[in-house]
Amino acid sequence: MSDSLKINLTILPEEGLRLAFSEDARWFKECFSADELPEFSLVRVDVNCLITRSGDTIYIRGELAAQISQECSRCLELATIPINGDFTYTLVPAKEENAENLELTAQELETIYYQGDFIDLAPIICEQIVLQVPMKILCSEDCKGLCPNCGINLNMGSCDCHSDVVDDRLAVLKNFKVKH
Ligand SMILES: [Zn+2]
Ligand SMILES: [Zn+2]
Known part of the structure; x- marks a missing residue:
C-alpha cells in the first residue's frame, strides 16, 4: 500500500505524473515513530497531486482533503474536523559534497533533498497533514466547554455553580447598553 507512493523518477513522464489516492489511519501512524506520533489521529485523507521535473529538480504540487479527530480543547469530547489545503514542494538531489550542510539547508521550508531514483510521497503528505491541522481543535466554534x-x-x-468568570459576549452587550 505505502509502496505505491514511492515514485520512480526514471519513468516520470515528460508531461508529469498526476496521482490521486486515499489513505487511512493506519497508514498515517506508520509515517511516525511511536514517540513522534501527533496528538490527533487521521480518519481519512484524499490527495490529488502533480509531479513534474525540470532537469534534476522535482516539483510536487497538490491538494489534500482530510478528516482528523482529536479531543476538543474545551470540552474534551472527541471532535472530527475537516482539513483542506494546497501544498508545493521542490526536491533537489542531495550531492555528496554538500552532505555536511544537508541538515542545515534542509530546514528551508518546502525544499527537500532526495537520493537515488525514488521519491517517497508518504512522509511529504504526512508532514502536510500535520502542518495544516490547527493548533486548537474545537468540536464547534461555540463549544461551551466544561464548568471550571x-x-x-x-x-x-x-x-448550579456560580462562576466569577465574566462571559465575553455578555460583557460586550453590557457596554453596548451603557452607551445608550
Ligand atoms: Zn467542545
Ligand atoms: Zn458547575
Missing part, C-alpha cells in the same frame, strides 16, 4: 467548578460538559447540561 464541577466539570460538567456545558454543551450537554447546566449546573
